Amino acid sequence: MGMRRTATIGLILVAGMALAGCTGELSGSPTGSPSPPASTPAPTAGTHGAEADEALLPMPVDEIRDWAETAVPSAGTDGSSPILSGWLSEHTSAHHTTDLKSQEAGAYQAQLACRGDGILTLAAGELDEEPSAEPIVCENETIAFDITTAATGMRIVMDLEGAPTIYALSLQRMG
Structure with missing residues (x-):
């Protein structure tokens, strides 16, 4: 009986660790259709690791969306997209993919803000291809750069x- 009880507790802990993850947010009304991350790594230290990571963020998670709207304001016009915001960490998700399936083809001015002591690398491009441009590196700053796509989706x-x-x-969107 003692062995069976230990196995059940172990399964519950494994299931609980599998549910922890990134809390990426999408604010505004979407013009694209964000999809879940293409590859979400399993948490390595369970809920306690995610909670410890969250405590290291420069602001509470529930304030990220408000910060995002002032850090990289969207013009709110037909050519703008909703602001993507959230947080990344080793114990939640250090890799995040967003597909904007209905994003119109064209040239875009992007603004990326990152805060924290990590180094965030961003690559963007066509839906079905590897990004061809050099990745953008963000270290506790706000930067602007261009993204151009030839087909619908990003x-x-x-x-x-x-x-x-x-x-x-x-x-x-530019032009």
Whole structure:
């Protein structure tokens, strides 16, 4: 009986660890259709690791969306996209992919803000291809760069190295 009880508790702990994950947010009304991360790694230290990572963020998780709207304001016009925001960490998700399936083809001015002690690398491009442009590296700053797509849809891939970090990304169509 003691062995069976231990096995049941172990299964419950494994199931609980599998449910912990990234809390990426999408604010505004979406013009694209974000999809879940293409590859979500399993948490390595369970809920306690995610809670410890969350405590290292530069602000509470429930304030990230408000911060994002001031860090990378969207013009709110037909050519703008909703602001993508959230946080990445080793114990939640250090790799995050967002597919904006109905994003119109064209040239965009992107603004990326990141806060925290980690290094965030962002690559963007066509949905069905690897990004051809050099990745953008963000270290506790706000930067602007251009993204151009030739077909409908856009894939945005973010990778984190180091400490937990929050991010905000906006896209504004040029021309």
